[in-house]
Amino acid sequence: MTAAYDDRDGWIWMDGELVAWREAKVHILTHAMHYASSVFEGERCYNGKIFKSREHSLRLIESGRLLDMPIPYTADQIDAAKEEVLRANGFENAYLRVVAWRGSGPDMGVSAARNPVRMAVCAWEWGSYYGDAKWQGAKLDVAKWKRPSPETIPTAAKAAGLYMICTMSKHAAEAKGCSDALFMDWEGYVAEATGANIFFVKDGEIHTPLADRFLNGITRQTIIQMLRDKGYTVHERRILPEELEGFSECWLTGTAAEVTPVGQIGDWHFQVGRITRQVAEDYEALVRA
């Protein structure tokens, strides 16, 4: 069994300084614990270079702004904190988790403007998100929950509260032998997986849901650009679940998932085809370039 995440050797950056891994703690009366006032980033470092570090730092700052939780660090300072953590732990290839949250302070209720916004940066060595099954094509369940409307919650933020239904949906998926779940949105259109965006292929063209109502992943944006540069037509549009029948290939994109081929969603089947393989290889080359 692997050690619990709070029981490891190493260093974690917390509020401006490096602390020993096991000492990186917060008090139980932390606002975020009770009200989900927390935003985060997941990033990967390849051969000593963090992929799109600046984009992730800017997204964290934007997520904080969207939650009325201004992050007290600049993108330069956040980038530097990540580098410091990688150096301190001696990692060249790692996953990074940056988290900012509303801490403990004079307020312990819904309103918390007087409580400090805190930040931590952690890193650990981490392999393929879906394990060895990656090249067989992941099997996805269809989540019973729907991605919420942007009028109900700031859907563009990478915020902890948005993951409540992701955890529940992923647990349900795993109980059925699937590795992830696909969400529809509140209007019934195809949205995203629990921690990754989705792409489809039909007649050599690429189709992906318009990311105006869920996280517009940095990997998603990278892949769209990569495909367009190669001359592919990429349609960002509303996709109905009935259309899944007509798609030949499917893959997920995300910092953790990278490019993960999908073999099955519910009763719909896809091949791990030529375009999927090419995209996965090109992405692997790009992140290490």
Ligand code: PMP
């Ligand atoms: N959607 C969700 C819900 C996610 O958690 C992630 C992972 N951050 C993504 C999409 C993909 O985002 P990115 O490519 O920026 O990692």
